[in-house]
Amino acid sequence: MSLLEVKEITHSYGASRSFWRKKEVKPVLSGVSLAIEEGTCLGLLGSSGAGKSTLGKVILGLEKPQQGQVIFQGQDVYAMDAKSRQQMRRNLQVVFQDSYSSVNPRLTAEKIIAEPLENYEKLSAGEQNRAIASLLEQVGLSSSDMKKYPREFSGGQLQRINIARALALKPKMIVLDESVSSLDMVTQTTILELLQDLKTRYGLSYLFITHDIRAAYAISDAMAIMHKGQIAEVFQDKDAVFTSQQPAVKNLVDAMLPEHPRYRNAAAPTEAKKLFSR
Numbered sequence: 227m228s229l230l231e232v233k234e235i236t237h238s239y240g241a242s243r244s245f246w247r248k249k250e251v252k253p254v255l256s257g258v259s260l261a262i263e264e265g266t267c268l269g270l271l272g273s274s275g276a277g278k279s280t281l282g283k284v285i286l287g288l289e290k291p292q293q294g295q296v297i298f299q300g301q302d303v304y305a306m307d308a309k310s311r312q313q314m315r316r317n318l319q320v321v322f323q324d325s326y327s328s329v330n331p332r333l334t335a336e337k338i339i340a341e342p343l344e345n346y347e348k349l350s351a352g353e354q355n356r357a358i359a360s361l362l363e364q365v366g367l368s369s370s371d372m373k374k375y376p377r378e379f380s381g382g383q384l385q386r387i388n389i390a391r392a393l394a395l396k397p398k399m400i401v402l403d404e405s406v407s408s409l410d411m412v413t414q415t416t417i418l419e420l421l422q423d424l425k426t427r428y429g430l431s432y433l434f435i436t437h438d439i440r441a442a443y444a445i446s447d448a449m450a451i452m453h454k455g456q457i458a459e460v461f462q463d464k465d466a467v468f469t470s471q472q473p474a475v476k477n478l479v480d481a482m483l484p485e486h487p488r489y490r491n492a493a494a495p496t497e498a499k500k501l502f503s504r
């Protein structure tokens with residue numbers, strides 16, 4: 227059984243239930259299915275507006291789809307009782323793109339990471355303090371960072387704090403929605419290395435949502451390509467993405483390859499792969 231199964235999800239925004247308040251209906255997802263195995267990363271790649279973030283929200287239980295099912299650890303996310311939903315919230319975490327707006331600027335790193343622990347665990351003050359110190363170390367920061375405020379961190383360091391918060395409840399899976407996209411290339415690489423390391427250490431699964439083929443290639447085991455609200459193709463072998471003959475995939479991959487003509491040559495996937503490898 228897969229850790230996560232998304233089955234035939236169809237979703238539109240603006241589907242009003244009231245006759246009098248009819249809104250324009252915007253179809254965003256159409257018959258989307260995919261699966262993520264335990265301990266693996268699925269890269270969900272697609273251009274802007276393809277529906278990636280909406281699918282992320284549907285998976286997290288935040289946007290109820292009109293049709294289809296999300297099955298996490300064998301249970302339907304939209305048909306589970308309150309207790310199972312609470313358990314799911316522990317096991318399924320998220321890290322968004324904008325590290326600054328994901329945190330309350332008035333809270334210290336300690337308080338930010340403490341939030342899920344206070345909501346879900348009943349730890350003594352000492353236990354909580356040790357847990358936070360350990361989480362900071364796991365993400366490459368130090369316990370001496372506990373009392374600092376968000377403005378005292380760089381974007382990359384703050385994203386490490388967001389990752390520490392997501393790790394606090396020892397989840398099974400993290401949805402990473404453009405989590406490295408607003409960082410510079412060097413910082414991106416170090417955060418991708420951290421995510422890879424945490425994945426191996428804790429057997430984590432990731433849904434890595436991105437428009438950046440380089441980042442997706444670096445971290446993913448399998449890749450799914452999304453186009454206009456549909457899954458164009460899923461690649462269990464991520465290398466196959468470069469040689470796909472499926473027009474939607476080919477166009478998308480070509481458009482996402484770097485500008486330099488040397489790397490735009492679709493006949494040279496090896497060159498492209500070298501460029502994308504860490």
Ligand SMILES: Nc1ncnc2c1ncn2[C@@H]1O[C@H](COP(=O)(O)OP(=O)(O)OP(=O)(O)O)[C@@H](O)[C@H]1O
Nearest residue numbers: 239252254272273274275276277278279280281437
């Ligand atoms: N809350 C909303 N209400 C109405 N339309 C929305 C809402 N959220 C997203 N959309 C629209 O749904 C479509 C898909 O958006 P979504 O954010 O899921 O795509 P995406 O692939 O993640 O793109 P991006 O990388 O630009 O965020 C877009 O046309 C977007 O404008």
